[in-house]
Amino acid sequence: MKAxxxxxxYAKRLxxxxxxxxxxxxxxxxxxxxEYLIENIELTKGIKEVIISVNAxxxxxFREWFTKYQFRKKTKLVIEKTHSEEEKLGSVGAxxxxxxxLKIKDDVLVIGGDNLFEFSLRGFINYYIKKKxxxxxxxxxxxxxxxxxxxxxxxxxxxxxxxxxxxxxxNPKTSLxxxxxxxxxxxxxxxxxxxxxxxxxxDAFGYLIQWLIKKNPLYGFPFDSPWFDIGSFEAYxxxxxxxxxxRLEHVRKKKMIVSLD
Numbered sequence: 001m002k003a004x005x006x007x008x009x010y011a012k013r014l015x016x017x018x019x020x021x022x023x024x025x026x027x028x029x030x031x032x033x034x035e036y037l038i039e040n041i042e043l044t045k046g047i048k049e050v051i052i053s054v055n056a057x058x059x060x061x062f063r064e065w066f067t068k069y070q071f072r073k074k075t076k077l078v079i080e081k082t083h084s085e086e087e088k089l090g091s092v093g094a095x096x097x098x099x100x101x102l103k104i105k106d107d108v109l110v111i112g113g114d115n116l117f118e119f120s121l122r123g124f125i126n127y128y129i130k131k132k133x134x135x136x137x138x139x140x141x142x143x144x145x146x147x148x149x150x151x152x153x154x155x156x157x158x159x160x161x162x163x164x165x166x167x168x169x170x171n172p173k174t175s176l177x178x179x180x181x182x183x184x185x186x187x188x189x190x191x192x193x194x195x196x197x198x199x200x201x202x203d204a205f206g207y208l209i210q211w212l213i214k215k216n217p218l219y220g221f222p223f224d225s226p227w228f229d230i231g232s233f234e235a236y237x238x239x240x241x242x243x244x245x246x247r248l249e250h251v252r253k254k255k256m257i258v259s260l261d
Contacts, residue, residue, distance in 0.1 A: 001125065001183075002106050003047045005037055006205075007062070007113030008055045008094045010085045013231060022058040023230060024113040025065055029243035032065065033230060036116055036243075042072045044121040047109065050075040051102065053094050057083045078102070090203030091180075096192050105186060112180030112205070116239055118225035128183045131219045136162065136209060137181035138220040139227045144172045151229075152178035152206030160220045162213050167206035176220070178206050179227055188212055 011023035018026070024034040034052070041047055050073050054062045059079050066077055078098055082088050089097055095110060107128075109121070117137070128135045138154055141147050153172040155164030164173065182205070191212065201207040212218055228239040 001047050001109055002104060003041045003050045003109040003111065004095065004098060005034065005050065005052045005111050005113045006091050006094055007034065008053050008080045008082070008089060008091075009114075010055070010057070010088060011114070012085055014233065014236065022054065022061055025061055026230070026236070028116065028230075028236075028239045029247050031243075033116060033239075034065075034113055035069065037111055037113065038069070038071070038075075040117075040121050041109075044125065046125055047073065047121075049073065051078055051098060052076070052113075053078050053080060053098055055080045055082045055088065088203075090201075091205040092192065092196065092200075092208045093202035095205075096196055096202075099189060099192065104189065107186050108184050108189060110182045110184060110205070112229075114230040115180045116226075116228040116230065116243075117179065117181060117223070118227070119223040124181070124183065124221055127219075127221050132185075133217050133219055134182065134184045134188045134212065135219045135221050137179045138176050138222045139179050140222065140224065141175050141177055144175050147172050147175060147177055150231075152204070152209065154178055154220060156220045156222075160222065162209070162218045162220050165206065165210040165213055167201075167204055167210055176222070178209060179229070180205060182209070188216060188218075191215060 007024040011018035014023055025032045041050055056079050062077055080089050080094055148170050149168050152165060152167045153169055153174055154162055154176045155174055157163050195208055195211050196202060200211055226242055228235055230236050230239060
């Protein structure tokens with residue numbers, strides 16, 4: 001399986017801090033967002049290669065970071081040839097570009113590069129192996145008012161098969177949302193050109209999921225550990241607070257162990 005981190009957006013909602021810096025390289029508790037994802041991937045057996053898709057405008061920023069980070073898995077940067085919000089490929093367009101450019105024929109783990117989560121990717125992959133169908137990581141926000149017009153809202157049956165999906169609806173039927181972490185089977189990967197040829201939305205990944213469930217069974221992977229979708233200053237502040245506290249707790253535990261010794 002290959003892991004793909006989509007990092008080709010321009011994050012205009014976070015201007016001015018993302019005007020000259022890609023969102024994925026913003027620090028959270030002193031560490032770039034993307035490094036949390038890389039570390040989780042590198043702890044996961046079964047992923048043989050990591051592909052990071054970025055735009056040409058922010059290529060220098062990513063190149064500088066890429067040369068300094070010590071990768072433990074085979075990792076490559078792929079540059080989308082766009083320089084502005086108006087030119088961007090969108091998440092589905094970017095994935096299709098990678099598939100064609102790199103001739104990808106494997107199952108793929110696709111993660112939004114501004115998506116911080118605490119669950120184990122190993123468990124996610126094991127779930128995919130069990131279901132033998134594409135799977136989507138799902139989080140229950142529990143408050144429908146918080147998700148109106150913001151997230152992909154998901155309905156599942158008792159076996160967690162996805163039975164309904166509405167992207168950014170103003171009338172959510174559930175409080176279960178898509179978290180931009182998906183494993184797509186090689187069979188579903190082959191359907192992406194058909195999806196795009198039909199004039200469907202190439203930007204929000206949820207529209208692809210909404211379309212795919214009409215073609216093949218897809219399953220949800222519910223988790224309840226912390227999750228942050230860094231799409232606003234509020235979410236960015238919340239992630240910083242959580243990971244600073246987590247780091248301080250780790251330091252406190254280390255000091256306690258030393259004092260016991």
